[in-house]
Amino acid sequence: MAEQEAPVTAREWHLAARPQGWPVPTDFALVEAPVRAPEPGEILVRNAYLSVDPYMRGRMNDVKSYVPPFQLGRPMDGGAVGYVVASAAEGFAPGDAVLHGLGWREYATVAAGRAVKVDPSVPLSAYLGVLGMTGLTAYAGLLEVGGLKEGDKVFVSGAAGAVGSMVGQIAKLKGAALVVGSAGSAEKVDKLVGEYGFDAAFNYKDGPVAEQLAEAAPEGIDLYFDNVGGEHLEAAIGALGVHGRAVLCGAIAQYNDTSAPAAPRNLAMAIGKRLRLEGMLVGDHGALQPQFVAEVGGWLREGRLRNEETVVDGFENTAQAFLDLLRGANTGKMVVRLAG
Amino acid sequence: MAEQEAPVTAREWHLAARPQGWPVPTDFALVEAPVRAPEPGEILVRNAYLSVDPYMRGRMNDVKSYVPPFQLGRPMDGGAVGYVVASAAEGFAPGDAVLHGLGWREYATVAAGRAVKVDPSVPLSAYLGVLGMTGLTAYAGLLEVGGLKEGDKVFVSGAAGAVGSMVGQIAKLKGAALVVGSAGSAEKVDKLVGEYGFDAAFNYKDGPVAEQLAEAAPEGIDLYFDNVGGEHLEAAIGALGVHGRAVLCGAIAQYNDTSAPAAPRNLAMAIGKRLRLEGMLVGDHGALQPQFVAEVGGWLREGRLRNEETVVDGFENTAQAFLDLLRGANTGKMVVRLAG
Structure with a gap:
């Protein structure tokens, strides 16, 4: 297994309580948890950017919907981009930049089939927003x-x-x-x-x-x-x-x-x-992805499309960033940047 | 001009007042008015059946919509079928059965382009309902x-x-x-x-x-x-x-x-x-008319489609029929049958 240095434990955000109405900081808990080494077919990713999105509010409720609800006392999830630090999966090597769905945590052990390699010549946060x-x-x-x-x-x-x-x-x-x-x-x-x-x-x-x-x-x-x-x-x-x-x-x-x-x-x-x-x-619209990347990517390169982001620094600020998002503190896509 | 006997005056329903909320009988007035002989391009029709429809309620309000509002002190209108009694238009002769839009009156002087000849071997009221x-x-x-x-x-x-x-x-x-x-x-x-x-x-x-x-x-x-x-x-x-x-x-x-x-x-x-x-x-769906007539007409002939009507007798009962319709007194299409 190819690997880089990874800590024994790292932080993740858990759902601590289900909000009634507006969520509050105590609905979230910052937890130190073991970093699990990848098993065959998995990769270990150090997250660089996390996505916070309005739809996540719905997942805090215990309601069956198009995405399953977050589970109490378990890590939340969502879009994230980061770098592979250990790989037990063919086609992924340490240093690869990947997009995946296990956000709200510093390190994520991800099934390779659920991660997509992305071009690191583009700022990684773009894959959570304008190109995501x-x-x-x-x-x-x-x-x-x-x-x-x-x-x-x-x-x-x-x-x-x-x-x-x-x-x-x-x-x-x-x-x-x-x-x-x-x-x-x-x-x-x-x-x-x-x-x-x-x-x-x-x-x-x-x-x-x-x-x-x-x-x-x-x-x-x-x-x-x-x-x-x-x-x-x-x-x-x-x-x-x-x-x-x-x-x-x-x-x-x-x-x-x-x-x-x-x-x-x-x-x-x-x-x-x-x-x-x-x-x-x-x-429902995945089939449009190639056309989307070609056309929007082109507009971005030509400078015809502005891509503003609201970047919040520090993993520990993720829950607050999400609360601020719900009140409209962002302009453009809001992401959390992890210390790297 | 070919013609049959027609009276000098006949009755029509006027909008007497605009209702607030549920309409009441005094919002309608039964008026005796001259029967106008057809000018070139027109036909005079003795109505046999009048249509009352829920959408007419909207036309009693003074609101711009997809159909113009009824005018105060003027005859109301709506779907009707009847027989030509006088024709000054090519292609129409006394005795022809026609479908047109000048209901709420016993006799209607109609532009020929706004009337459609229908097959009188089918009960005429069908053209206001199941085939209309x-x-x-x-x-x-x-x-x-x-x-x-x-x-x-x-x-x-x-x-x-x-x-x-x-x-x-x-x-x-x-x-x-x-x-x-x-x-x-x-x-x-x-x-x-x-x-x-x-x-x-x-x-x-x-x-x-x-x-x-x-x-x-x-x-x-x-x-x-x-x-x-x-x-x-x-x-x-x-x-x-x-x-x-x-x-x-x-x-x-x-x-x-x-x-x-x-x-x-x-x-x-x-x-x-x-x-x-x-x-x-x-x-918006007029292009479907031929397919509709063929398929639904076929079902009717084969007895596979029930066509129930609620028939109210007497022109003088038109306003009350409409009020009853709004309260759900009908099963199937409600029509008013005129003494003929």
């Missing part, structure tokens, strides 16, 4: 689910987030006539228009979403990319024109709700307007 | 919008109504594995199972829709045909499986609401399940 799951979510959601057409008027909520910032930029690159974004601070709004090329943006905390959207898109919209749910979705249903489309990708506004949301209350408008609302998970 | 707009709505909604596949488990609300009773029967004829319907009385429920061939049915007034649906379809559903909205739609979203589809065709539960409906409160489930919800209007 969030990038493909934006790309597939906009093109495959939303059926973006040249000339479309597009609205995206959570527009300064990892997915939303990609959606807006890809829409412009693909010929959208108008791209409007909403975000939760004046700084983010400025950035959307000033740096990301959105045609208009507004701070949803400044007033009713429907009113601000009507101002930004007085002729209405053709396509809505929903990361937020609730009032945003209701406003979008109102603004969508005949045969409009809504991509339901996230509902961060209600992930911490303890009661059922009241909005959207205007869903019956979907009849007369013949709207199509469609939920999506990126896992 | 409601039939095509069921057929196109189920097949084109809903993408019905053999083996699908299907739920339809308003299942004893004009559209719903067709949806359930067509689903069975097309190989659905399970067809569940909801209706508003024990008699209707009995009829759905005993006469229309539904696998299961329930009275939504007997208890929570979600619970009754879970009992009738314990493995969930693949396709929901929504005529009702509100609690029904919420229950269906909960019961739909991964990649489930909902056809949004009507929302009669809320047509008379004066406040915004709270349901569905679980729309975010559409993300994880990758549901597709799509609104429809029959007007």
Whole structure:
């Protein structure tokens, strides 16, 4: 077995309690645990970057969903990139950079079939964001689910987030006539228009979403990319024109709700307007991966696509980073960088 | 100009007031008005059957929609079939049976381009229902919008109504594995199972829709045909499986609401399940008409499709028939038969 130096124990984050409503720091526990040497077919990875994502909030609940819930007293998981330090699997050698699903820990023993080698000439964190799951979510959601057409008027909520910032930029690159974004601070709004090329943006905390959207898109919209749910979705249903489309990708506004949301209350408008609302998970769109990497990778190299990240330093700050993410502290993809 | 005898004046129904919430009889006025002789390109029709439909409730509001609102103090309109009594248009002769859009009146002067000759060997009322707009709505909604596949488990609300009773029967004829319907009385429920061939049915007034649906379809559903909205739609979203589809065709539960409906409160489930919800209007599906007439007409001739109608006699009862329709007094298509 080829190997580099690895510690005997390392830290991992466990789910300590299931939150009611907003999670709090005591729902997470930082635990020192043995580093297990790889068995045949496995590799040991020193993680370099961890992903924190809004969907993880759902996994903290004990609810059957499209991903299994986190288990109490067990390590959490999620996207991660790192370097192989020991390999008992063909095709992997120490020093290889890999993308895998056992985040929330410093060292991960991973089945080789669940790890993908990545090109280390690209900053590794990109594989968690712009070239990874969030990038493909934006790309597939906009093109495959939303059926973006040249000339479309597009609205995206959570527009300064990892997915939303990609959606807006890809829409412009693909010929959208108008791209409007909403975000939760004046700084983010400025950035959307000033740096990301959105045609208009507004701070949803400044007033009713429907009113601000009507101002930004007085002729209405053709396509809505929903990361937020609730009032945003209701406003979008109102603004969508005949045969409009809504991509339901996230509902961060209600992930911490303890009661059922009241909005959207205007869903019956979907009849007369013949709207199509469609939920999506990126896992259904793997076939688009090569086209995605080629096109988005090209835009990145040409400098036509901005890839902003919010990088939090220190493994011990992972839980707090996730809590901050849920409150919108990030612009673009949020990752945790481990000391290396 | 070829003609038969026509009276100098005849009766028509006008919109007298715009309802707030549930309409009342005084919102309608029965008016005696001159019968206008046809000008070149027009025909004069003695109506034999008038259609009353739930969508007409929306037209009583002064709201821009996919059909223009009824005008105060003016005759209402809607589907009608009758006989030409005078023709100033090529291709139409007295005695021809025609389908047209100027209902709510005894005699209608119609532009020939807006009338379609129909085969009088079929009972004329069929052109307002099973072979008309409601039939095509069921057929196109189920097949084109809903993408019905053999083996699908299907739920339809308003299942004893004009559209719903067709949806359930067509689903069975097309190989659905399970067809569940909801209706508003024990008699209707009995009829759905005993006469229309539904696998299961329930009275939504007997208890929570979600619970009754879970009992009738314990493995969930693949396709929901929504005529009702509100609690029904919420229950269906909960019961739909991964990649489930909902056809949004009507929302009669809320047509008379004066406040915004709270349901569905679980729309975010559409993300994880990758549901597709799509609104429809029959007007988009005219291209399916020949296939529809051939297939549904065939089923009718073979006695494989039941076509029940609720026939109200007497033009003077049209407004009351419409009010009764909104409260679910009909089974199958409701039409008004004029004395002839």
